[in-house]
Amino acid sequence: MRLLLSGGGTGGHLFPAIAVAEECTGRNDNADILFVGTKAGLEARLIPEQGWEIRYVLSGGIKGRGLAGAVAGLFKAFWGFLQSIKIIADFRPGVILGMGGYASAPAIVAGRLFGISSAIHEQNAMPGLANRLLGHFANRVFLTYPESGRFFSAGKTIVTGNPVRKEFLENGLKATGENEKFTVFVFGGSRGAHRINEVVSEAMTGSLRAEKISLIHQTGANDLEDINKRYRDAGIDAEVQPFIDDMLAAYMKADLVLCRAGATTIAELMAMGKPSLLIPYPYAADDHQAKNAQALVDAGAAEMILESDLDAGLLAGRIKSLMADEKRICEMGKRAAGLARKDTARIICEELQKLAA
Numbered sequence: 001m002r003l004l005l006s007g008g009g010t011g012g013h014l015f016p017a018i019a020v021a022e023e024c025t026g027r028n029d030n031a032d033i034l035f036v037g038t039k040a041g042l043e044a045r046l047i048p049e050q051g052w053e054i055r056y057v058l059s060g061g062i063k064g065r066g067l068a069g070a071v072a073g074l075f076k077a078f079w080g081f082l083q084s085i086k087i088i089a090d091f092r093p094g095v096i097l098g099m100g101g102y103a104s105a106p107a108i109v110a111g112r113l114f115g116i117s118s119a120i121h122e123q124n125a126m127p128g129l130a131n132r133l134l135g136h137f138a139n140r141v142f143l144t145y146p147e148s149g150r151f152f153s154a155g156k157t158i159v160t161g162n163p164v165r166k167e168f169l170e171n172g173l174k175a176t177g178e179n180e181k182f183t184v185f186v187f188g189g190s191r192g193a194h195r196i197n198e199v200v201s202e203a204m205t206g207s208l209r210a211e212k213i214s215l216i217h218q219t220g221a222n223d224l225e226d227i228n229k230r231y232r233d234a235g236i237d238a239e240v241q242p243f244i245d246d247m248l249a250a251y252m253k254a255d256l257v258l259c260r261a262g263a264t265t266i267a268e269l270m271a272m273g274k275p276s277l278l279i280p281y282p283y284a285a286d287d288h289q290a291k292n293a294q295a296l297v298d299a300g301a302a303e304m305i306l307e308s309d310l311d312a313g314l315l316a317g318r319i320k321s322l323m324a325d326e327k328r329i330c331e332m333g334k335r336a337a338g339l340a341r342k343d344t345a346r347i348i349c350e351e352l353q354k355l356a357a
Helices: 010-029 042-047 066-091 104-113 128-134 145-152 194-204 222-235 245-255 261-272 284-297 314-321 325-338 344-356
Strands: 002-006 034-038 055-058 095-098 117-122 138-142 156-157 182-187 212-217 238-241 258-261 276-278 303-304
Touching: 002 010, 002 066, 002 182, 002 344, 010 034, 010 117, 010 261, 010 344, 034 042, 034 066, 042 055, 042 222, 042 245, 055 066, 055 138, 066 104, 066 238, 095 104, 104 117, 117 128, 117 261, 117 344, 138 145, 194 212, 194 222, 194 245, 194 314, 212 222, 245 261, 245 325, 258 261, 258 314, 261 284, 261 314, 276 284, 276 314, 284 303, 314 325
Parallel strands: 002 034, 002 095, 034 055, 095 117, 117 138, 138 156, 182 212, 182 258, 212 238, 258 276, 276 303
Antiparallel strands: none
């Protein structure tokens, strides 16, 4: 099978794409996979580092960027479409899978010109405009949530869940036990989250300073220097990085994960069986991160703080409460693991093989 995997930009789109690539190559030694992304996305660094081949297209957003931004976005999309035609003509894939992000659309549309079967993956309960439009071009639409099926033709949709890398599925509910302190893993997505960085650092250098806490904190590039200095000056036991390449190791060390509630993050928390304190991104389309978080809260697998309510005092109180209740922390992890779906990548690969046949 010759598979062209398009999409990326952030870890939320890229890591599920990698999970599918790993599954497809594991199932078929003859699988030939090409990633298509943008040079500005996370894929430009991670995909070559992991030994995959990648080609780049020009692409960008249109919505909410004003007239000049929309015109520039349309130009980029058209140029990316022409670049995708060249890439497809060279690679000649049997099937194309769009995983979201700006690079998905040009490849899916260009593939239609060649008569190549394609599929898209929709992570959220409320699909964005791009995927709703691409649903008309794609032969299959893989869904994380059943409720998003109403936006696509019924005959095309398959509820698969959100694919997670195999290393996460194989290490669920495991811990390294390296640290005697209570370890909190903090991240706000692959690019960091300024508000989370500010409040966590204020809590850690304030009312949590005397607590036996070890911190792993992915800040993003912009806040790295400032947050690192705050912890260093306060004598806080913290491992601070702009981006954590080995997320598996960080998850395994963690007693509690404090993070956003994107679809990929939620899937990883479930796969790893980790209790979490979720702070949904408040500007997500249709507030889908709050809905993602609420599903884990309802299952007893997480707690949630809305960003509008977030302050250092509230956060410190929640962390102290969870630290003091080892039984509850353990139960939250077990309930998260009970929600995990482990066959997602396999189902997607099987469907892609059918489309490529």
